[in-house]
Amino acid sequence: MSAPGPGVQAVSAGEGISILDEAVDKSKFKTCSQLSFYRRQKQLLPGKSLYRARLDSFTLHNGIAKLQIVHEENKVPLLVEIYGIVGNILRLRINELSPLKPRYEVPDVSVTEPALHRLTVIQEEADVIVLGCDQGDHRVHVAASPFQIDVLSKEDTVLRINSLGLLYFEHLQPPPKESRTQTEEKSDASSISSETGEEDLGFWKEQFGNFIDYKASGPSSVGLDFSLHGYEHVYGLPERTEPLQLQSTSGSDAYRLYNLDVFGYELQNKRGLYGLVPLLLAHKPERTIGVFWLNASETLVELSTKPAFIEAATDMTKKRVVPETDVRWMSEGGIIDVFLLLGPSPFDVFRQYTQLTGTQCLPPLFSLGYHQCRWNYEDEKDVKAVDAGFDDHDIPYDVIWLDIEHTEGKRYFTWDKEKFPSPKKMQESLRSKKRKLVVISDPHIKIDPEYPLYSQAKERGYFVKNRQGEDFVGICWPDSSCYLDFTNPEVRHWYSDQFTFSTYRGSTDILFVWNDMNEPSVFNGPELTMPKDTVHYGGWEHRDLHNLYGFYQQMASAEGIIQRSGGIERPFVLTRSFFAGSQRYGAVWTGDNKAEWGYLKISIPMLLTISIAGISFCGADVGGFTGNPDPELLVRWYQAGAYQPFFRGHAIMDSKRREPWLFGAENTRIIREAIRERYALLPYWYLLFYRAHVSAEPVMRPLWVEFPRQLETFGIEDEYMLGNALLVHPVTAPEVTSIDVLVPGPDEIWYNFHTFERFVGVSTLKVPVTLDSIPVFQRGGTVVPLKTAVGKSTEWMKGISYELRIALDSKGSAAGELYTDDGQSFQYLHEDQFLYRKFTFHKNILSSSCADEKGRYRTECVVERILILGVRKQPASITTIESGRKDRKVTFVYNPRTCVLTVEKLSLGLSADWKIHVM
Template identity: 90%
Template sequence: MSTSDTGVQAVSACEDVSVLDEAVDKSKFKSCSQLSFYRRQKRLLPGKSLYRALLDSFTLHNGIAKLQIIHEETKVPLLIEIYGIEGNILRLRINELSPLKPRYEVPDVLVTEPALHRLTVIQEEADVVVLGYDEGDHKVHITASPFQIDVLFKEDVVLRINSLGLLYFEHLQPPPKKSRDQSEEKSDVPAISSEDGEEDLGLWKEKFGSFVDYKASGPSSVGLDFSLHGYEHVYGLPERTEPLQLQSTSDSNAYRLYNLDVFGYELQSKMGLYGSVPLLLAHKPEQTIGIFWLNASETLVELSTKPVFIETTTDMTKKRVVPETDIRWISESGIMDAFLLMGPSPFDVFRQYTQLTGSQSLPPLFSLGYHQCRWNYEDEEDVKAVDDGFDEHDIPYDVIWLDIEHTEGKRYFTWDKEKFPSPKKMQESLQSKKRKLVIISDPHIKIDPEYPLYSQAKEGGYFVKDRQSKDFVGVCWPGSSCYLDFTSPEVRKWYSAQFTFSSYRGSTDILFVWNDMNEPSVFKGPELTMPKDNVHCGGWEHRDLHNLYGFYQQMASAEGLIQRSGGIERPFVLTRSFFAGSQRYGAVWTGDNNSEWGYLKISIPMLLTISIAGISFCGADVGGFIGNPDPELLVRWYQAGAYQPFFRGHATMDSKRREPWLFGADNTQIIREVIRERYALLPYWYLLFYRAHVSAEPVMRPLWVDFPQQLETFGIEDQYMVGNALLVHPVTDPEVISVDVLLPRSDEIWYNFRTFERFVGLSTLKVPVTLDSIPVFQRGGTVIPLKTIVGKSTEWMKGISYELRVALDSKRSATGELYTDDGHSFQYLHEDHFLYRRFTFHKNILSSSCADEKGRYSTECVIERILILGLRKQPASVTTIEPGRRHQKVTFAYNPRTSVLTVEKLSLGLGADWKMHVA
């Protein structure tokens, strides 16, 4: 939900909270030109750097190279630190040598202090130092004057740092002196008016509308440029509504990383949205690299791609054109802390990033099913009616959600006594059907001395403070509210304890959590968020850590659910605001989208961008949160959502009811089959999340990730891979009768996932579509595990047998995997309580073997059915071979039209080694 939701009338009558239209009101948000730190940095134009390295200060100790650089005009020194980190990572830190007081350095995002890799000095001269890294493959050239760092891979320049001379560092200063008659509202520095009317009241205050931002430490921004040699395809920087491939920016139109509550956000915009991950990936056929800019303050990123002419012959007569992309990072405060992820493959970069920030948590299995949400299901009877409706219409689902109206006057961790008088009984009813409940818990706390959560937090000093050290008071759904300071470990510990059954009366172990409005959203705040001069634990200003706020709430919520279970059960927490590392704590979604075709279309590049930034568990509200989708749009959104990681239908309270059975029998049938297809594929989804957890492989990913050398894939954003085996092309336009689908690589075989029709790759197919289908293809050479029968929810399907769908490649081979465990606990970590199997089809033998010997999970599930796609002739016999048992011939069916062999009524042990011979 957002500040503009039409349920605002439910807010306390004493508060005047305005309602916005469905379109975002851009006047409430700053443009880049309205940011004074950005304007100041933009005055520094590309050219010769004013910084010079003092090479006589260079030291190399314990894998860390240090040296000082000095500004030729101000003569103020900075300290440079270069780290070699295991796994082909370089780290560059730039800070003041002697700051007036400590500058903010982002805590808690890195999972551990990175292990260092040895750096060596290869060359040291008067104007250059050359460092070796990673067994000679990488070198780091440090040039003294002007200061510049070049990173080379096998003697070729990969990237240059400060080659444009845009290194910018605002040093902390003592506040300006005031005469006796000067009030706090005045400044010694004259005001500067910008073209758009915003006032920059000197360097110590900044005005936006009626809001004044007081800067206790004065200006403190940092900036640095990186030139990526040979790269023109650049990705990353979620969350945004632009194409998958980052676009060149114009003046005052940079990518803005600043978490904001933007209701009905604008399409094709670089403005800040709910979450941000300062990770950029650059890709070319030979190499993928990444830049991770670890800074949680407001950050702007500019980029431009240009041709560079390189001499190619010794007589200097020929030139070749090589692209180069220039990246400029600008942050309002903190230090420069950049990690260079040197690949060389896309999957290497993913591993390097998650080595730093952690991998996607393995979610409980139920959370990969379908979720049904609305602001708000009215009462317990409404919940029961919706729950029963899924059974009556034979549609599986796992979770029903409750928004803020389920609470007592927007007081979180409470229940409305009239509408939800028996919350435990309601949950017991859901539990009897093996389903779950998710409730909302936002960061704002209603000011009410009779409300225990408020009174405890007030007494403990747990709220964010304003600049005058008083509890900050903002307006959100309950009316006047205070905001918990989740940056404090003590506050997080206290908040986590609120999820215990003794504290959260009426909750049970099937109740899970949704963190909304945690950018944080403040209805009457600057840009509808918290003032930057608010103060957090440790005395840090909100400006220093703004983008971390939601990250910390999700951390506390996840820890609360884990503690509630005694450390046994995996949590499920959805958050709207996120940062680097949020993948460790649960899922995210794309916020308050509209029920329009453009929002369905943009959801694909939005989710792909979030996925390649480490957060695999992501989704968009099916049907669009705001408005009323027509039946065709709703059906198409269900079809897309079923093939995206987080699958939830959601709607605002003033929209028409849109449970899946309310749009006519034909549409109900289509939606039913879409959801059932999702459930049949749950073994594959679960495998992909395990791979994301242990190997950092994005669950949903752009085509170029799996086909890194095929240029045709680099700009595609309307189709994507789900794991390495499925290619999906949702239909995102109305009244479509066909779509163009690129099947990559000429040596690849692809199979229509439903009809089994066979296609050869490196071609663009015009695929006919009807309302009941979207193009989904299985890649030849893969094996996909499925369930043979779909149940009412994931837990109903626990004992159901498996199917293997084997798709042969041009060499008549295939490989795939299956992962399973109990689906809900942490035993897979502590007791190796899992099974990880590998399936291989080679020379007409399908074999099952152990992919991890530590797996000891006991299950009675069997593989009952096997389909082999692309078998070009009918076999004479099919025989199963199991240890300790006789060879057994089995019955089979072969379809010569589709070249599909079907073997059924098998009983092959899931955890057993076996072979099936096709003669």
């Protein structure tokens, strides 16, 4: 939910407030050229760096290398620190040697202080120092004049730092003496204007429209360039509406990393959206690397790919062009703190990044089901009717959501007494259906002395301050509001306490949380957000930590749900604004999309980009938030959403009602089947989230991640892998009758997931589609666990038996896993209450064995059915062998047309070791 849209009552007076239509109002947002720190940095052109290293200052203590560098003109020294980190990671920090005052360093994103590998000096000369690491295959060359760092692996250059000479560091300065009164400043502000809506007012303030940004520390931006040798395919930098593969910024705006409430956001635009992760990945067949720029201030990224030079090949008669991608990072404040993730495989990079920022939290099982949301379900009667509608139409769902209208005058943690007079009774009704409720809780707090949340926060000084030291006041949904300072640990603890049942009256343990508008959104603020000169805990300006604000609210919300349960239950918290590390606290979504085909199509690269940046639990509003989807678009969106990690239907308040059964019987049937297919696959979804949790493997992943040496996969963004087993190609255009699907090979075997048709040695399939089908393929050599039936919600399905769908590879083998636990508590973590099984099919024997001996979870569930795809001839007999039970022959059905062997009525214990012999 975003700034006011059509049919929404405009928020009353406040500078900059207007009713927005569904197109983004570009005048409210800056272009890169309107950022003074960007203009200053762009004056530094590529060339020989003006920084040189003082190698005589070099020290190596506890394996950490330190040296000073100095700018030849201003002579101010900087301190360079180089760390070798366990897991093939390098860290580079650059800060002022003696700053006037501390510069902001991002806290709380790293899960722990990284364990170090010792660096050693391999070579030391007058103009270069070569460092090695006691583990890993890389070396670090530090050149003195000009200052440059090269990272090599087995003598091949991986990347070069400052090779373009774009290291930039603005030193903190004392403020100038005030020569004018505030009245004169205000008078000047009202008279200054420009065609661009912005004017640079010197180093200490700048203007955008009618807003003046006063900079307490003056200019303090930093920048650095990286040349990625041999790489032309680069990815990452979510959240954006451009292709999966990052595009050259030559001749266009840079990628802007600045969390903003961009209602009606445009497609194919580099403007920052609601959340971001400052992580870039570069990939080539031989290696994947990552650059993680840990800075929470506004950041711009420029990149260009070019042939770097000609290298002689082994055969001296041949030569090859080696590409190179140059990346320039520019941040408004803070220090340079960058982690180089050296791979070498894609999964190594994912592990390295989450080693620093944490893995995806294991969500409660219910949250992987279908969610039904609208701005707003009107009252308790409406909630009851919608809930009953799912049962009446035999459509499973798990969660119904309430937007801001459920509160008393948009006061969070309250209920509208007329519309929701009995919230506990409403929740108990949902509980009886084994379903949950999610309610919204935004960071702006209505100014109302009678509102306990406001009065307590006001009394304790918990709000963000303006530059004069008073509580900052902005306009959002409740009109005049103050904004909680979530950067303050005390505020986060207090906010978490608001979720206790005694404080949050009318809440129960089936109520979970949605954090919206937390960029933060300020309707009358510059770029519809908080002014950069507001002040947070510790005296830090908002400019230093803007991109962390939503991260901190989600952290506090997740902690609140956990504390509410006495530390027992896993939380579910959805956030719109996010940063590196947000994966530890819940889910994210792509914000206020539109009911248009282009937004369905762009959702795939958007979600893939978020996924490879560590946040697996992500999704896009099914049907589009604004507008009214036609039936075909809605059906296709449900089919896509069913195969994406976070699955929620959502709509703006002035859209037509669009519950799944309102578009005719045939469309209801197709949507029902899409949702039921999601529920049948819940065992596989849960396994993938467990793998993301323990091993940092993205749930939804680009093809190149699974097939890193196949060049044809590098630019594919309309299809993707779920785990290593399923390839999905949603239909994202109207009236489609066939789709060309790339199936990586040539040694792979693929099976149509619905018809079981087998494909060998092909690269592209032309797949016919009807309205009730989308292409989904299972990879040969994999095992996918499913449920044999579907219930009304995830909780209804706990006792339903399992099916194993086994797809044989060219050697007649397959392997897969299954993970289960109670689906809601932390006992899997603290008391080993989990079950992790491994299945292998080899030489006509299917084996079930324990994948983790620590697991002690017991379940009465059984494996009831097995489908083996790719069986070339009918077996003579099938025998099951299970410990503690007599061997027994079982009946089976073999289909020679599809080559599918079906074995049913097995009743094999899920936690038992057993074998099935196919004779």
